[in-house]
Amino acid sequence: MVIPGEQPFQARTGEPGLVPELACRILIVDDDAALRHSLPHVLARAGRQFRECDTVAGAIAMLESEHFDLVLLDYRLPDATGLVVLDWLAEHQREEAVIMISGEDALDAAIGALRRGADDYVRKPYHVAQLQRAVESALHKAALERANRAMSQRLRTSERLHRYLVESSPDLIFTLDAEGRFSYINPRVKPLLGYERNTLMRRPFTTLVMPEDVDRIAALLYSPGDAPPGESFNVELRLRRNRDELIDGTPECITVSLTGIPMPGREDGRKIVGLYGVARDISERKRAEEIISFQAYHDQLTRLPNRVLFKDRLELAIAQAQRRTGALAVMFIDVDRFKLVNDTFGHAEGDVLLRGIASRLGATLRRGDTLARLGGDEFTVLLPDITSPEDAEVIARKILDTLTSPFPLNHGDYRATVSIGISLFPRDGDTAEDLTRHADIAMYQVKRSGKNAFRFFDTELNSHYRERIVLENDLRSALQRGEFELYYQPQVSLAQRRVVGMEALLRWKHPGLGLVSPATFIPVAEEMGLIGDISHWVLEQACSQLARWRAAGHDELRMSLNLSPHDFDSQDVVAMVTDCVNRYSLPPSLLELEITESMMMQDAAGVAAKVRQLREAGLSVAIDDFGTGYSALAYLQKFPVSTLKIDRSFVRDLEGPSTNPIISAITGIARGFGLQLIAEGVERTEQAETLRTLGCDIMQGFLYARPAPASQATLWLYEPPTAALH
Ligand code: C2E
Ligand code: CA
Ligand code: CA
Numbered sequence: 001m002v003i004p005g006e007q008p009f010q011a012r013t014g015e016p017g018l019v020p021e022l023a024c025r026i027l028i029v030d031d032d033a034a035l036r037h038s039l040p041h042v043l044a045r046a047g048r049q050f051r052e053c054d055t056v057a058g059a060i061a062m063l064e065s066e067h068f069d070l071v072l073l074d075y076r077l078p079d080a081t082g083l084v085v086l087d088w089l090a091e092h093q094r095e096e097a098v099i100m101i102s103g104e105d106a107l108d109a110a111i112g113a114l115r116r117g118a119d120d121y122v123r124k125p126y127h128v129a130q131l132q133r134a135v136e137s138a139l140h141k142a143a144l145e146r147a148n149r150a151m152s153q154r155l156r157t158s159e160r161l162h163r164y165l166v167e168s169s170p171d172l173i174f175t176l177d178a179e180g181r182f183s184y185i186n187p188r189v190k191p192l193l194g195y196e197r198n199t200l201m202r203r204p205f206t207t208l209v210m211p212e213d214v215d216r217i218a219a220l221l222y223s224p225g226d227a228p229p230g231e232s233f234n235v236e237l238r239l240r241r242n243r244d245e246l247i248d249g250t251p252e253c254i255t256v257s258l259t260g261i262p263m264p265g266r267e268d269g270r271k272i273v274g275l276y277g278v279a280r281d282i283s284e285r286k287r288a289e290e291i292i293s294f295q296a297y298h299d300q301l302t303r304l305p306n307r308v309l310f311k312d313r314l315e316l317a318i319a320q321a322q323r324r325t326g327a328l329a330v331m332f333i334d335v336d337r338f339k340l341v342n343d344t345f346g347h348a349e350g351d352v353l354l355r356g357i358a359s360r361l362g363a364t365l366r367r368g369d370t371l372a373r374l375g376g377d378e379f380t381v382l383l384p385d386i387t388s389p390e391d392a393e394v395i396a397r398k399i400l401d402t403l404t405s406p407f408p409l410n411h412g413d414y415r416a417t418v419s420i421g422i423s424l425f426p427r428d429g430d431t432a433e434d435l436t437r438h439a440d441i442a443m444y445q446v447k448r449s450g451k452n453a454f455r456f457f458d459t460e461l462n463s464h465y466r467e468r469i470v471l472e473n474d475l476r477s478a479l480q481r482g483e484f485e486l487y488y489q490p491q492v493s494l495a496q497r498r499v500v501g502m503e504a505l506l507r508w509k510h511p512g513l514g515l516v517s518p519a520t521f522i523p524v525a526e527e528m529g530l531i532g533d534i535s536h537w538v539l540e541q542a543c544s545q546l547a548r549w550r551a552a553g554h555d556e557l558r559m560s561l562n563l564s565p566h567d568f569d570s571q572d573v574v575a576m577v578t579d580c581v582n583r584y585s586l587p588p589s590l591l592e593l594e595i596t597e598s599m600m601m602q603d604a605a606g607v608a609a610k611v612r613q614l615r616e617a618g619l620s621v622a623i624d625d626f627g628t629g630y631s632a633l634a635y636l637q638k639f640p641v642s643t644l645k646i647d648r649s650f651v652r653d654l655e656g657p658s659t660n661p662i663i664s665a666i667t668g669i670a671r672g673f674g675l676q677l678i679a680e681g682v683e684r685t686e687q688a689e690t691l692r693t694l695g696c697d698i699m700q701g702f703l704y705a706r707p708a709p710a711s712q713a714t715l716w717l718y719e720p721p722t723a724a725l726h
Helices: 033-043 056-065 082-091 107-115 128-167 189-193 211-221 283-297 307-323 338-345 347-364 389-402 432-448 459-478 518-528 531-551 565-570 573-583 597-602 604-616 632-638 648-652 661-673 685-694 710-718
Strands: 024-029 048-053 070-074 097-102 120-123 172-177 182-185 233-240 253-264 272-281 327-335 370-375 378-386 407-409 412-414 418-425 453-456 484-493 498-510 514-516 558-562 591-596 620-626 643-646 676-679
Touching: 024 033, 024 056, 033 048, 033 128, 048 056, 056 070, 056 082, 070 082, 070 128, 082 097, 082 107, 097 107, 097 128, 107 120, 120 128, 172 189, 189 233, 211 233, 211 253, 253 283, 283 307, 307 327, 307 370, 307 378, 307 432, 327 347, 327 389, 327 432, 338 347, 347 370, 347 378, 347 389, 347 407, 378 389, 389 418, 389 453, 418 432, 432 453, 459 498, 459 518, 484 531, 484 710, 498 518, 498 531, 498 710, 514 518, 518 531, 531 558, 531 565, 531 573, 531 591, 531 710, 558 620, 565 573, 565 591, 565 597, 565 604, 573 591, 573 604, 591 597, 591 604, 597 604, 597 620, 597 632, 604 620, 643 661, 648 661, 648 685, 661 676, 661 685, 676 685
Parallel strands: 024 048, 024 070, 070 097, 097 120, 418 453, 498 558, 558 591, 591 620, 620 643, 643 676
Antiparallel strands: 172 182, 172 272, 233 253, 253 272, 327 378, 327 418, 370 378, 407 412, 484 498, 498 514
């Protein structure tokens, strides 16, 4: 029977709300039916529910199937005493509160009941108030116990959770006491470092630290106990593995990132009583970083230091040498004719050879010397500690020696040689750049004079080098500064006894160096990418000069000018030339563009097309230095040129009136293809005579005139250079 409470719930005295007993179930076990029925009324409260029964067996049955908070248990029941219920509850570890109600006078009945787990004992007959108090008190106590149990359950759960988090953490987690000894360490220490946890307890943390790191870490750990709580810190350090557990190949330590948080004392927050630490294994990351930095500083093929690392070491060595006023040497080593190996045997063989050379070079050096590969077939050596140039010489000789025995390549034995340039600190420079560059210059000197040798840098080489730098710098601004001028060299027709053409030849009037030869600065301008602008300027000048001469009545005069291969590479040379010719209203055939045979060979298709377009636009095209290249005939079919210029070298070789087979072949070709012929570099009258008898009429050379400024050239138009008049 369920009796709903009639009174609204009231918070109990004491701590309201702390122990709510809202839903509360009470079992009344009594064989006195009147009592059973009256009690629910007497004890009614909001949320209380009552159940009744009249035997021990009935009580146990109900307890088995339902939950109660309180049992009001009669001592004497028809089938047994209430003690049996108490025993049953104890045996089943039940938490129901029990108030034993009994008419028994005997004290030991009460004691027996309380001993067996009853919470209270009320003797019949009782005052209602007495029973009510007992019920309230038992329920309160039960509620408190319940709350307690729940609390400790929660605590247990949360502790389990935290323990779980700490113990299964992939990081090493530990606490240290004020003396820096382990007071806790999680099981991770075993797989990570191979120690049993208990062997580490009370041992100083520093026993785990690699000796090199101990000082650094000790300073952080053992800050004086009563200093204000230190800041948390993070350091990278190496922890040593348990030696007994080391298997072959495992490194003896791991690198960890350690975060340490000082633990302040409970009473005195300013006092540090220990340290909480988390150490994360970052060995993998470290290794990856090391590999990456190794790759950044080493050459993949030979695993030698690369350019960056070499420069680093050299700079360091210079600084040290400066401090102790010592000397050092830098070697620049270049493998002779390496390209040949690559081209004939393939890159794989080339790589094998480079590795072989690298290893032999390395073997000749001492500890502390650095061998680096700059790339390609270039190596450098740093000898950081020499007492005289002879020391470097000894090493250089050793290097040349070590290469005398051949390298076995797939294609057979190969004997490699190298050219070595050496620069010395402080004599040849005091920066890494200077020393390397000077060694490089010395190496080039060796290459030029026959390879397979070594040579020290000397200042004469340096001045040559400096000249080149000056040249480069000044060339950039030469156009703007108006330092260029065109000279003209006449082309004389012996038959007509007059100047039929002028070749425009560029001159650079350098403010410091004087007149610089185009043979010197044109290749530099080509390398620097300045040639396009220069060609453009030359074209403009030559066209405007020709226009002026034409205006003065020399309307059959032809103007020749030289183009660079780069003009054909990068510019729309056809548009540039036709535009200029149109602007000066020149008959296009009077402008002759000189190109070299080598240009025709380099990019036959591209150049051929442009030559054809130029010819279609009516321009003349001459092959300069004709006869010095190969298979000139084959090219002539592809390149519809108008003029051949017999190279100076053939003219020079002309001895007296003897027939020269090459020149007669060239004159034959010119006749066959209907081309105009000009002989270059004519210096002596005999040469001119021979050329004339061979069928060449137009001459250019010092015999007639050296190239000269326009004002001088103009005079030749009126009065031909004297030699032409013979
Ligand atoms: P190149 O086109 O073969 O020019 C002829 C060179 O031979 C000129 O030297 C000229 O002064 C020289 N020469 C003329 N007659 C004689 C002689 O009888 N004997 C000797 N030994 N030499 C003679 P230059 O002016 O120093 O020019 C050298 C080269 O520079 C030219 O060779 C040409 O390839 C290049 N060059 C000159 N001006 C220009 C230019 O405006 N543009 C380009 N791209 N190259 C130019
Ligand atoms: Ca020329
Ligand atoms: Ca020439």
